[in-house]
Every structure is written in C-alpha cells, then in structure tokens.
Amino acid sequence: MAFVRDHASMEIIGGMKMYYYGKTQSPIGEILILSDGKDIIKVNMSKQKYAAELDSKWVEDPSLKPISLAIRQFEEYFAGSRKEFDLPISFSVGSPFQRQVWQELTRIPFGTLISYGELARRIGNPSASRAVGLANGKNPIAIIVPCHRVIGSNGSLTGYGGGLDRKKFLLELELRQGKASELSDPDLLRGIRKWIHLEQEADLFEAGTR
Helix, strand or coil: CCEEECCCCCCEECCEECCEEEEECCCCCCEEEEECCCCEEEEEECCCCCCCCCCCCCEECCCCHHHHHHHHHHHHHHHCCCCCCCCEEECCCCCHHHHHHHHHHCCCCCCCCEEHHHHHHHCCCCCCHHHHHHHHHCCCECCCCCHHHEECCCCCCCCCCCCHHHHHHHHHHHHCCCCCCCCCCHHHHHHHHHHHCCCCCHHHCCCCCC
C-alpha cells in the first residue's frame, strides 16, 4: 500500500515551492508524475479530466527518487509483476471529506472491487454515496490511489476521469491476476461481466452491496 502523509511536505527553495515531474509511457498512454520533492502529489493520464497542466516553473527530473520509484513501479504494474505500490504520497489538494475518501481508496486491495455505496459505508457515511462518487472522480493520484476499483452497484463501470476504456483496461489487468474472494455479489458480478467481458468465476470479486 502507498504510504500516505497527512500533509504535503514540499521543498521550498528561495521562498518558492518546488515541484518536479517525470513522464512514463504505458499501455494506456503517457502518465505524468508530479512530486513536491518528497512525495508523489499527482498522477495524471493524458487527456484525463481534472488533470494537472504542465507549469513552466516545474522541473523535469525523472531521476528524483519518488518519481524514479514510481516510474519503475508503473512498469512492473503494467508488466503484471507488481500488485501493490510502495510509494510516499500526500494529498496536497482536496477537502477533509475528499481526503478521507481518497485515503480509504488506498485500502482496496489489488484485484477486488467495491461499489460507491460500500465505499460510503467504509468511511462511516452510508448515505453519502453520491458525494463519495464525486470525490472519487477528483482523485489526484490515479492508479496508485485506485479509484478505478470502485464501480456501480449493478456492476456498471460508471465514470472515470481517465475514460472508461482505461478503467476497463485496468480492471481486466487486475482481475485476471487477482486472488479469489468469498465475498461476492452475484448482481455485481453479472454487471461487471457485461461491461468488461471477463470469463471468471464468481469468487474473483469482492464487492459491496447496494
């Protein structure tokens, strides 16, 4: 699981906050990784909704430790040899509620799925599934903070900032390698089969109820 700091601890040089970035290519396109010098604070895919735009003040440095680690771990993830990210991350944006949702996302294991309703229950606010969905959509650290593992209660993929084709790709990648779970929801399973056409047994999924 990624290590999440409570607050960003960015590097400041000459009174100016410093940001560093690196890029890596992947099967779902270019991935931009932004760091404050110590932690990963943003991960965006190209043409992603709410994506960070390159700033002329940012320094490109793919050799910076958190960025180089992220690049290597993304390569391993897409090659199928990594199931957990081991990276320092921090949420430099977002309301307390959004950060609570994003923190909970980091606890969803590789190869499993939950519904928005289940995510709301896990943060102790079962009536907030809509607000949870909105916070999920604004997750600033794509893939590492796995908002793609949250789907509709009927198994539909619903939305994804990076596009549904990318969400489908990530779920296929993970579910083909994920471990079986006894916590299965038949309705969710039927729905997800419809959307991503996986011929897997029902016990591959851990999913929340409506």
